[in-house]
Structure formats: structure tokens, C-alpha cells
Amino acid sequence: MPDAARRPVRHRHVLILGGTAEARRLATTLAADPSLRVTSSLAGRVAAPRLPAGEVRIGGFGGPEGLARWLREHAVDVLIDATHPFAGTISFHAAQAAATAHVPLLALRRPGWVPGPGDDWHPVASLDEAAAVLPTLTLPGARRVFLTTGRMGLAHFAHLADHWFLVRSVDAPEPPHPPHMTTLLDRGPFTLDGERELLRTHRIDVLVTKDSGAAATAPKLTAAREAGVPVVLVRRPPTPTGVPEAATPEEAATWLRHLFNEATTAN
Ligand SMILES: NC(=O)c1ccc[n+]([C@@H]2O[C@H](COP(=O)([O-])OP(=O)(O)OC[C@H]3O[C@@H](n4cnc5c(N)ncnc54)[C@H](OP(=O)(O)O)[C@@H]3O)[C@@H](O)[C@H]2O)c1
Numbered sequence: 001m002p003d004a005a006r007r008p009v010r011h012r013h014v015l016i017l018g019g020t021a022e023a024r025r026l027a028t029t030l031a032a033d034p035s036l037r038v039t040s041s042l043a044g045r046v047a048a049p050r051l052p053a054g055e056v057r058i059g060g061f062g063g064p065e066g067l068a069r070w071l072r073e074h075a076v077d078v079l080i081d082a083t084h085p086f087a088g089t090i091s092f093h094a095a096q097a098a099a100t101a102h103v104p105l106l107a108l109r110r111p112g113w114v115p116g117p118g119d120d121w122h123p124v125a126s127l128d129e130a131a132a133v134l135p136t137l138t139l140p141g142a143r144r145v146f147l148t149t150g151r152m153g154l155a156h157f158a159h160l161a162d163h164w165f166l167v168r169s170v171d172a173p174e175p176p177h178p179p180h181m182t183t184l185l186d187r188g189p190f191t192l193d194g195e196r197e198l199l200r201t202h203r204i205d206v207l208v209t210k211d212s213g214a215a216a217t218a219p220k221l222t223a224a225r226e227a228g229v230p231v232v233l234v235r236r237p238p239t240p241t242g243v244p245e246a247a248t249p250e251e252a253a254t255w256l257r258h259l260f261n262e263a264t265t266a267n
Contacts, residue, residue: 011037012077012260015070017094018042018052021188021216022108023082026249027052030256039074043090045152047171067097076101078259080252081243082108086150086210088237095240104259107245108252110213112236113221120230123211127156130208130232134163137206137230146204148220149234154178166202189216195223208232 014030016023018040030038031053038054041061049058061067071079081094091107098105115121122137124130127149134145134157143163147154151173157165158176165181167173173183182202198204199220207224209217211233224231246252 011035013037013039013075014078014080014256015074015076016040016052016080017083017090019045019049019087020082020084021214022110022249023080024050024052026080026082026108026252027054029249029253030054039076043087061093061097064093064096064100067093068100071097071101071103076103078256079103079105080108080256081105082249082252085109085112085212085236086234091243092240095243105243106252106255107239107243108249109239109245109247111247112211112213113218113233116225118225119221120225120228122230122232123235124232125235127153127234130234131157131160133232134160134206134208137232138163142205144203144205146199146202146207146220146229148207148209148217150210154181166198166204188214190219192219192222195220196226199223199227199229204229206230206232208234210234211236 012035014036016027016038018024018027019042023040027038027040030036040052040054040056042049042056042058043060044058061070079094079098081091083090094105122133124133145163146166147157148168151169151171154167154173154177157178161179163178163180165178166184167181168184168186170185170187172185207220207229209220209231221231244255246255
């Protein structure tokens with residue numbers, strides 16, 4: 001038997017830092033390639049997460065050093081940061097760990113939303129700033145807020161006792177949170193009809209959201225525009241510089257193929 005036939009096949013190991021629909025789509029694409037070993041990493045925030053294709057590990061790594069160790073110990077060939085645009089810490093950890101472990105890194109980051117004619121958007125830098133502008137956008141008697149910024153940041157709105165909040169989140173929020181609040185446990189994708197109905201039945205005066213850029217959650221912006229509801233839009237946190245970016249899972253898969261082809265040609 002020739003040597004090459006006896007040699008065990010070495011799968012290239014791709015680690016995807018996930019927690020987004022795009023990360024799951026990328027995992028599905030890559031897991032279908034028999035030459036790859038694909039592991040997705042989830043932070044463990046959601047009680048019953050949607051599991052991606054391929055292998056899955058759950059929980060923090062213990063900072064950038066822990067992630068660098070994990071990359072080395074599991075012989076990771078490529079790291080893909082496909083975390084949510086508002087997961088501000090892990091992206092910096094990924095950049096630091098990839099540099100330490102000498103592993104190529106790609107950031108899969110969907111573009112932010114772009115306002116269109118008729119949109120009444122009020123960009124803010126943080127949840128605190130969102131809470132500060134709310135009283136300026138709402139009048140007494142018209143202070144019904146649809147809050148879709150996630151259950152983790154509700155403490156920033158906890159002091160707004162004159163407002164009523166409709167909070168939509170995947171898992172139930174815990175205190176501290178605003179005193180007047182109704183929770184809607186749900187996760188996207190959401191439909192335009194559904195969002196229109198929600199704004200209407202709950203008589204929403206203002207929408208607060210993060211600029212996640214996700215298609216699955218964009219219909220609320222269209223519904224808000226149609227209903228003349230102002231939107232407080234929390235801008236994205238900074239990302240590490242010098243990291244190549246892909247806007248879609250397809251672009252990320254192409255980048256990866258080029259990288260592996262180049263490596264094969266060089267060997
Ligand atoms: N922030 C949002 O609005 C949002 C929305 C939807 C989904 N998500 C997803 O939820 C996760 C947590 O978000 P976050 O805002 O809490 O993140 P973060 O503030 O950037 O990260 C905090 C810590 O959580 C751990 N971590 C984050 N993402 C991880 C991952 N994919 N795998 C393993 N550990 C991870 C890391 O712990 P160690 O330092 O111990 O490694 C990190 O230092 C992310 O994976 C993100 O994709 C976030």
C-alpha cells in the first residue's frame with residue numbers, strides 16, 4: 001500500500017465562535033465538507049440554544065489566554081469570530097488569542113442597518129444613553145416602549161418608572177428591570193405582519209433596539225416606519241482592527257477555501 005494511502009487523514013479544524021444565525025449557517029456549510037472538522041463555541045447564555053451542525057462546546061474559555069490555549073490544545077487551524085456585533089469582549093479576545101497562537105482569524109460580521117426614507121431613528125452610543133433619550137422622545141401618557149435590546153441590559157432602564165416596557169427576549173429577564181413591564185418570550189425570525197400587530201395591540205410609542213443588522217429581526221424597523229414610531233438605535237461597540245472581515249457566511253466559506261488552497265499550494 002502506498003504511504004499516502006496508509007497515512008491518517010488530517011482534518012482541518014475550524015473553530016467558530018458562535019451565538020448567531022450566521023454562525024449556524026456557516027457551520028452547516030462547513031460541516032458538509034468531509035475534509036473539515038468544525039467546532040462551534042457558544043457562551044452558554046441561552047438555556048436551550050439552537051445547536052449548530054458539527055461539534056459544539058459551551059462556556060467561556062477563561063479570557064484570551066484560555067482561548068489561545070484551547071486553540072493550541074485542539075489543533076485549531078482557523079478561528080472564525082461569528083459572534084453577535086454587540087458581543088464586544090469576545091471579539092477582542094479572539095484577536096488576541098489568534099495572534100498568540102498564530103492561528104488565522106476571520107470576523108464574520110453582518111453589516112448594520114441603514115435608514116431609509118420615512119425612518120425616524122435616534123442613534124445612541126449605549127443602553128444608558130438610550131434610557132436617557134427616552135423621556136425626551138415620549139410625552140406623558142404616551143410612554144409605551146418596545147424594548148428589544150435583550151434581557152441582559154434591562155438594568156439600564158430600571159429607573160424609568162414613568163414608562164411601560166414591552167420586553168422581548170429569548171429567556172425570562174431577571175431583576176433589576178423596569179417596574180412596569182410585560183415580557184414576551186420569543187426568538188426570531190419575526191414577520192412584518194407580526195411586528196405590525198405587536199406595535200398596534202400594545203400601542204407602542206417608541207422602539208429601542210441595537211443595530212444588530214440581522215435580517216431576522218429587521219421587520220420591526222419597517223413596522224415602526226409605517227406606524228410613525230421613532231426608533232432609538234444603539235450603535236455597535238468597537239471591534240479589533242486588522243482582522244479580515246466577511247459580511248455573509250458564503251463570503252466566509254470562500255475566504256476559508258482560498259486560505260486552505262493557498263496552504264495546499266505552498267506545501
Ligand atoms: N450581546 C448581544 O446582544 C448578543 C445577542 C445575540 C447573541 N449573542 C451571543 O451571545 C454570546 C455572549 O454575548 P456577550 O455579549 O455576553 O459576549 P461578550 O460580552 O463579548 O463576552 C463575554 C464573555 O463571554 C464568553 N463568550 C462570549 N461569546 C462566547 C462564545 N461564542 N464562546 C465561548 N465563550 C464566549 C467569553 O468568556 P471568556 O472570557 O471566559 O472566554 C467572553 O469574555 C456571544 O457568543 C454572542 O454571539 C449576544
